[in-house]
Every structure is written in C-alpha cells, then in structure tokens.
Amino acid sequence: MSDTEDHGFARGLTNYGDRDFSLYLRKSFASSMGYSREMLSKKIVGIAYTPSGFNNCHRHFPEMLEAVKRGVLAAGALPVEFPTISLGEVFLNPTSLKFRNLMSIDTEEMIRAQPMDAVVLMGGCDKTVPAQLMGAASADLPAIQLVAGPMMTSRYGEERLGACTDCRRFWAKYRADEIDGEEIGKIEMRLATTAGTCAVMGTASTMACLAEALGMSLPGTAAIPAVHADRLRAAEATGAAAVRLLADPVRPSQVITRKSVENALRVLLALGGSTNAIIHLTAVAGRLGIDIPLTWLNELSDTTPVLVNLKPVGSHYMEDFFFAGGLGAVLRELKPLLNLDCLTVTGETLGERLDAPADPVDRKVIASAAEPLEPQGGLVALFGSLAPRGAILKRSAADPTLFEKEGRAVVFSSLEDLANRVDDPELDITADDFMVLQNAGPTSASGMPEAGYLPIPRKLSSKGVKDMVRISDARMSGTAFGTIVLHVTPEAAQGGPLGLVRTGDRIRLSVANRSIDLLVDEVELARRRAAFSPTLRDPETLRGYDRLYAEQVLQADEGCDFAILKPTK
Known part of the structure; x- marks a missing residue:
C-alpha cells in the first residue's frame, strides 16, 4: 500500500500489527457504503449528530445534517456523521445534568477513536452544547459548534407564548387558582409548537450565545430560529468552515482561553443569562485547566451592564433577539470591555469580527451600553x-x-x-x-x-x-x-x-x-x-x-x- 498519509480513513488505524493491512481492510469496509476511491482518499469532517425521539429540540436535525454535509462536500472534504448520546432536558430522570458528563465522554472518545480530521458538533438542548464543548476541548481536534436554534413563539388569545418562562408563569396562575384545569390544558398545547430550543434566554440559548462568544461557532449563528432558512444556511456555512479548519487547523485549546472565557462571562452577565451557564462554562474551561472562581464573576458583574430585554429577565423572545441584531450587537456594545485578540474558529480574532460593518439594532430588545437596562450584571x-x-x-x-x-x-x-x-x-x-x-x-x-x-x-x-x-x-x-x-x-x-x-x-x-x-x-x-x-x-x-x-x-x-x-x- 502506498497511501501513508495520516488523514481521512488512514487516520488512527485499528491496530492489527500491520499498518498496510489495517488501511486495506478499513477501505474495503468503507467501500461497502458506496464511496468511490476518490472519496476514500479525502480528508474527513466528522459530524457529531444528536437527534432523538426523546429530544424535541433536535427534531429538525435531519434537515440540518444535510445542509452541513452540503457545505463539507462543496468545500472538498468528506462528511461522515456519527451518533452520540442526546439529552432532551425534560425527558431524563432524575435530571439531565447527571448525563451531561456521560455525553461529554461519548463525544470525546468518539472524536478521538474514529478517523476524522475535524468535527462539527450539532447540539442545542440545554446540556448537549456544554457536553459537546467539554468533549471537544478534551479531544482537542479542530472543532466547530452548530446549535439547534430557538423555537418560534405561539399564541393563546391575545397573548404571545414561548417555552418555557410562560410555562412557569401560567403554572403559577394555575396554582393560585387564577385559571382552571381546562384552560391550563389548552395552554399546554400552545407553549412549544416548533422545533428548536426554548424561545427565551434560557440555558440552551445562553449556551448558544456563549459558544459564539467563546469563538467556537460562526459569527451570527447563535440566535437564528430553528425553523428559519438562515439556520440551514448557517449549517451549510459551518460545514464549509470545518473544511477550512483542515488546511489551517484551529483547535479548541487555542480558542477557549482565559481571555475568551472572560469574554463569555461578560456576555453571560449582559444577557442576564441562565445560572446553569456558570456550571457549564466552569466545566468547559476546566477541561483546559482554566479555573473560574466565583469571585471573578463578581468582579466582572460589577462592571458589566445588562443589555438584553428577553424573558425571563425582560419581555421579548429569542426570535426578537435575532431580528434585533443578535449576539453581534451585544458584543459591539461590550467591545471596550472585551479581549479583542481572542482567536475564533474562523481564524479571525474577535476584534476583526467586530470591525466588520454592523447591522441596525432594535434598542427595545438590545440596549446600548450608554443606556443599559441595569448598570450591573445579571x-x-x-x-x-x-x-x-x-x-x-x-x-x-x-x-x-x-x-x-x-x-x-x-x-x-x-x-x-x-x-x-x-x-x-x-x-x-x-x-x-x-x-x-x-x-x-x-x-x-x-x-x-x-x-x-x-x-x-x-x-x-x-x-x-x-x-x-x-x-x-x-x-x-x-x-x-x-x-x-x-x-x-x-x-x-x-x-x-x-x-x-x-x-x-x-x-x-x-x-x-x-x-x-x-x-x-x-x-x-x-x-x-x-x-x-x-x-x-x-x-x-x-x-x-x-x-x-x-x-x-x-x-x-x-x-x-x-x-x-x-x-x-
């Protein structure tokens, strides 16, 4: 065998004591999947794929997967998806957090054990994104995060509804005897009506924003609604970006640094984001030896304003945040406080990203730093x-x-x-x-x-x-x-x-x-x-x-x- 390059299907060969035989056997079995010899020689972008009948947030992943593959193929590499554990927040007993570390182990070991040169991490529901980032940080193969995107809102009478702040609001009304069993039953069927993660700045959307703030996902992709066509375009672009990582590798350890973690903490505070994000970000950073003492959180909170008017802190929803300017608008307001030299998966620094022309911002949803919703962090x-x-x-x-x-x-x-x-x-x-x-x-x-x-x-x-x-x-x-x-x-x-x-x-x-x-x-x-x-x-x-x-x-x-x-x- 003359193919000795350590990439694609030749990467990380199963050990039979004869390298040439190992490659010959692997290509023989891979050819049974219909790959041509040309495809068998290409570099591989693995796709950590997490659909599940017990994860409503990910029910649109088959369509997203095809878009990622399209982006990989068009850019000249071979996409190969592989399944890992999927964590549907409300379907797990006793709690999804217990299985976050298990999913991270699954992700890390499958990235390390299987032949891939870069990996796209497809996640969304609360614990899946931190689990994937934890696993990818430990494996330290070039990686890029693609999130599910939030649900669109629904209606009940004159009220706009979105999971899951409104779930809790109406349940509190039911417990207080303000509405009856028949009405809470009707509301139950209208709280979550599309694919995607919760429609508010809950843990899933917070972690999506933090992945982007860290530099682990493409600019502008955190808040795109799950059912919006831009979500598929983002998936295609993510596949293409993963191929670029093959020629100019950027590893998680280069992106997730103490400086980028500080940026992510600033963003968390400005969003008034989920308390769970402290646990998750601490775990992700900890995989690379970066501590997040809670005293550091307080130091940053004292100088970081709350800028985002979304439920449960404010009154709007994630789709409003997307149309208002998304995370890019928040980052621009925080720019004087951020470490702009942090590298991102695109190969650009955060500062270079923020030098690009800005889109209009809806100040009803995203406040300016000069006139914040609150002067200190959430x-x-x-x-x-x-x-x-x-x-x-x-x-x-x-x-x-x-x-x-x-x-x-x-x-x-x-x-x-x-x-x-x-x-x-x-x-x-x-x-x-x-x-x-x-x-x-x-x-x-x-x-x-x-x-x-x-x-x-x-x-x-x-x-x-x-x-x-x-x-x-x-x-x-x-x-x-x-x-x-x-x-x-x-x-x-x-x-x-x-x-x-x-x-x-x-x-x-x-x-x-x-x-x-x-x-x-x-x-x-x-x-x-x-x-x-x-x-x-x-x-x-x-x-x-x-x-x-x-x-x-x-x-x-x-x-x-x-x-x-x-x-x-």
Whole structure:
C-alpha cells in the first residue's frame, strides 16, 4: 500500500500489527457504503449528530445534517456523521445534568477513536452544547459548534407564548387558582409548537450565545430560529468552515482561553443569562485547566451592564433577539470591555469580527451600553457562613425589594419532603420567611435537578404572593425567575452548612454585600455537626454509570464535572 498519509480513513488505524493491512481492510469496509476511491482518499469532517425521539429540540436535525454535509462536500472534504448520546432536558430522570458528563465522554472518545480530521458538533438542548464543548476541548481536534436554534413563539388569545418562562408563569396562575384545569390544558398545547430550543434566554440559548462568544461557532449563528432558512444556511456555512479548519487547523485549546472565557462571562452577565451557564462554562474551561472562581464573576458583574430585554429577565423572545441584531450587537456594545485578540474558529480574532460593518439594532430588545437596562450584571455570587464556597443569585430576574433581608428559615429536607408539605394548609410559613431546600445537590440522590425554583406554597400564592426568598443546593431552569439562591456550596449531602439549617433559624441575605449568612452561633452549629448524618449514597451499593457519577462528581463551583475528566498535570 502506498497511501501513508495520516488523514481521512488512514487516520488512527485499528491496530492489527500491520499498518498496510489495517488501511486495506478499513477501505474495503468503507467501500461497502458506496464511496468511490476518490472519496476514500479525502480528508474527513466528522459530524457529531444528536437527534432523538426523546429530544424535541433536535427534531429538525435531519434537515440540518444535510445542509452541513452540503457545505463539507462543496468545500472538498468528506462528511461522515456519527451518533452520540442526546439529552432532551425534560425527558431524563432524575435530571439531565447527571448525563451531561456521560455525553461529554461519548463525544470525546468518539472524536478521538474514529478517523476524522475535524468535527462539527450539532447540539442545542440545554446540556448537549456544554457536553459537546467539554468533549471537544478534551479531544482537542479542530472543532466547530452548530446549535439547534430557538423555537418560534405561539399564541393563546391575545397573548404571545414561548417555552418555557410562560410555562412557569401560567403554572403559577394555575396554582393560585387564577385559571382552571381546562384552560391550563389548552395552554399546554400552545407553549412549544416548533422545533428548536426554548424561545427565551434560557440555558440552551445562553449556551448558544456563549459558544459564539467563546469563538467556537460562526459569527451570527447563535440566535437564528430553528425553523428559519438562515439556520440551514448557517449549517451549510459551518460545514464549509470545518473544511477550512483542515488546511489551517484551529483547535479548541487555542480558542477557549482565559481571555475568551472572560469574554463569555461578560456576555453571560449582559444577557442576564441562565445560572446553569456558570456550571457549564466552569466545566468547559476546566477541561483546559482554566479555573473560574466565583469571585471573578463578581468582579466582572460589577462592571458589566445588562443589555438584553428577553424573558425571563425582560419581555421579548429569542426570535426578537435575532431580528434585533443578535449576539453581534451585544458584543459591539461590550467591545471596550472585551479581549479583542481572542482567536475564533474562523481564524479571525474577535476584534476583526467586530470591525466588520454592523447591522441596525432594535434598542427595545438590545440596549446600548450608554443606556443599559441595569448598570450591573445579571448574576452575582454570594458568600458567607451558609455558602462558604459560594452560591448564585440571578438578580436580574429577582425582586430587588428582597435583596437586603433577614428571614426565618422554613426547611424542607428533600424534594420528597417539599412535595409532601409545600401545599399543606397547616404549613407554618409567611411571605417573609425563607424557603430552604436541602439534599438536592450534585451528590444527592436527586443529582442536582432544576428544583431550586421552589413553588410558592398554595396558601400564599392564592393570596397573591408572587415571590419570596428561596435557597437550595439545587439548580434552576434558565427560563425561571424569582429571588432564588442556588448552587449553595458545599451541598447539604456533603455536610455543608446548608444541611445544618433548621426551621426557625434566621438567615440574612445581602446582595449589596454579596453575602448569605446563617445566624446561628458556632456552639450550636458544632452540636448539630456532631449529630449530622450524611445522606450520601454509598458507591458500593451502586453499579455502572450511577456508581461512576457518585464517586466522581465534583461540586457546583467546579462545574459538576468528574474528577477523572479534569486535565492531567
């Protein structure tokens, strides 16, 4: 055999002890798929392909795949798709976060094990994009992200609807007896009516924007609606861009740097984006040895304005954001704050991108930096005796009247306890109390679900209470809203202070001071600590991935990644 170039089907040969035989055998089997000898000699763009009957966000992926392939073929390479795990946010038990790391392993190993010279990452639904970026960062093959795009909105009467902030808004009305079962049933069928991710600035759209801000996806592609023709044109352009990476490789480790991560954090704060993005960005950056201390988030938050008027923070939807100018308009407003020398997958720097002529901007949706919606960023980290390693509050989606407050704790020891008691008419709770949920963190049996959006007890919601302080070691959907303190670290199951809180304790929240404190003296806390029984699961009683997860998952401030997936020294 004379073909000794290490690319395309000759890349990473199966080892039979005879390289020429390995290549001969591989091409023999590849030819059974109908490839000509010319095609068998081309460089390969792999396409990590994630459709699933359990992932409504990705139901348009077959059409997108054809567009990616078209772009690859037209640019002179061979496209080869391969399946990986797909994570449909609402279809997974106990929570999609538990399987993000599994998808990242799948992505990393299939990129590394199979013969490809570059890879297109097709993802969208909340955890798929971070999983793919994590896997691609670890494999460090030239890679480019292509996202699903958001849903278009629907209508109910005179109201415009979009998943999933409106899902929560109408469910709150239903719980408060403002609408009946028949009406909530009608609304249920009109909240999510097209392919694509949630129609608001939830986790999926936040991560799409952060992928673009990092430089891992093509400029202007984060916000294109899933069903818009531009989404297919973006897919075709992404395929062509992947081919350009073959001639002039740009690897994830060159794109995802401390400077580009800082840019992404600025964008997150300006978007008033999802709290989940802190966990995901920390995990992605961590794969390349880049730490994101929560103190860094606060430093950036103090000098980054909120610019985007989208639900759940504002009033508009992702399709409005796209037509208003998209992420490019946000980046231009943030330009004085950004690291402009960061390399992107196009081979250009961020600064070179922003030097291009700008499209018109709709200021009702994207504010100028001179007249921002809020002068400081949408997220803030809190520290104190209740959260020694930090907690997160999405202040842009919270009630400012609750930011400086002391309250009595009403404790729920688990999700089961919450479900059993929250609507009990005898529950001793007022609107001035702080609801506290324990044992919902990453190593708990629940696996850190999006349960931090604790429901307002029916006895209060029926009287018009719309918000109150809620505290937990859980997460919250990026589509949710309220004065909700999340990701309390260390978690309760690990023996963190959150696990020592008892109903009747006083807690002080101060957003101005970035603090959350349990007002219980150290003597009493020491007594409780001595009597504490951890709720950690014993890995010896588990098997398979469940056991691996229990043994390896890290805390929220480390991105909930696995210890074994961090880079080796």
